[in-house]
Amino acid sequence: MLGVRLDNLNELEVPLPPLPEQRAIVAKLERLFTELDRSVAELEVAREKLGVYRQSVLKEAFAGRLTEGWRERQHEPYLTPQPRNSSKFKADISSFDLTLPQQWQVEALGNLSNGVQYGTSAKSLKEGSIPVLRMGNMQNGRLDWSDLKYSVDQTEITKYKLSKGDVLFNRTNSPEWVGKTAIYNEEQPAIFAGYLIRINQDINFLDGQYLTYFLNSHTAKMHGNRVKTDGVNQSNINGKKLSSYPIPLPSLIEQHQVVQEIDSRFSVADHLEREIGVSLERARGLRQGVLKRAFAGELI
Incomplete structure (x- = not known):
């Protein structure tokens, strides 16, 4: 258990200017921190608006x-x-x-796939020969390759090994996250865990990235909220319910065009989000820098 011993605290040297100067430093710190907090709040609002913008793009797309x-x-x-x-x-x-x-139709997802497949239920390991992707590795339609678990079971690896373009659907999670979807782009060899479903879409009719974007859209999320089964802190959407999901279906060539249009807009949003992240990190560093200057006697 980490802590500070009282003896060490008593020996801590504190810079002590005259009382009027202390009050002036505190007043200056409060003004600067108020301005900094306002800037941070504006950045957080801007980041939230990017999420709204992405959903607006998806609605227009589909x-x-x-x-x-x-x-x-x-x-x-x-x-x-x-x-x-x-x-x-x-x-x-x-x-x-x-x-x-007029040229589009609505089709059940199950009619556009070769059957859904649940992932491995075997216990994952801290080390092994191949990563096992879990629900925590799916973030914003993409796969996060940090915090991985592994498998060494060759039978499981053969059965559940992912192929480029496979779409994974999170069938069990907290109510707000169940149904999140990501596409595997062969970043590295991997298999998938039992709380995920591989959709096995028929590539002659349905583009994987198009499907991934749709299943992360507000329309799909609202449908998932209606059909999910709720348990204690967990919700579930099984393979049968997933197979009945309504998919807006244009021709395959137009699906590719839809993906390009979404990608171009999302790339701009991603760039802005990275810039916001850098600015927020800079704000945290600035706060520490102000305190350092204050207690070095350099602020006023």
């Missing part, structure tokens, strides 16, 4: 508005192909809030 000009420039419309098993699952559109272009 209503077909980001590619409206692209469709108008095509000599012939790209029609959405009919999935081979389009009658196997029925899309649950009771909470679907998007008005789609």
Whole structure:
């Protein structure tokens, strides 16, 4: 247990200017810290607005508005192909809030995949031959490769090894995080844990990045909130419910165009978010710098 011994505290030397100067230093610190706190609050608001902006981009994208000009420039419309098993699952559109272009349709996710797969339930290790991706490794539609666990079980590795473009869906988590989705882009070999589902989308009909963006959209989250099963501090969306998710479906070539439009806007938002992070870190350093100057007699 860390702490400070009383003997050490009693021996601590404290710079002690005259009392009027102490009061002046405190007043100056309060003014500077008030301004600094205001700046930090404004940066935090700006970061929250970026989250709202991203959701606005996704809503426009999956209503077909980001590619409206692209469709108008095509000599012939790209029609959405009919999935081979389009009658196997029925899309649950009771909470679907998007008005789609005429060329698009709504399809159940299960009809656009070759079946969903639950991840490994084997106990992960601190060290091993291959990482096991868990729900904590999925952040903002991407995979976070920190805080990894591992496997050495070759049977499990063969069965659950990920391939480039695989989409992972978080089926069990706290109510606000269940349903978050990320795409595996072959950053390094990995398998996936049991709280995740590999969707196995049919690449002839559904682009993985398009699907990932949609499942992280407000429309998909609202649908997930309606169909999830709630337990004690945990919610669950099983494979059957996931297979009935309604997916706005344009042609595959337009899906690629939608992804490009989202990527271009998100890259700007990502840059701004990094800048905000740097500014917040600088603000924390500035606070310590002000205190150092104050107690070195350099502030006033």
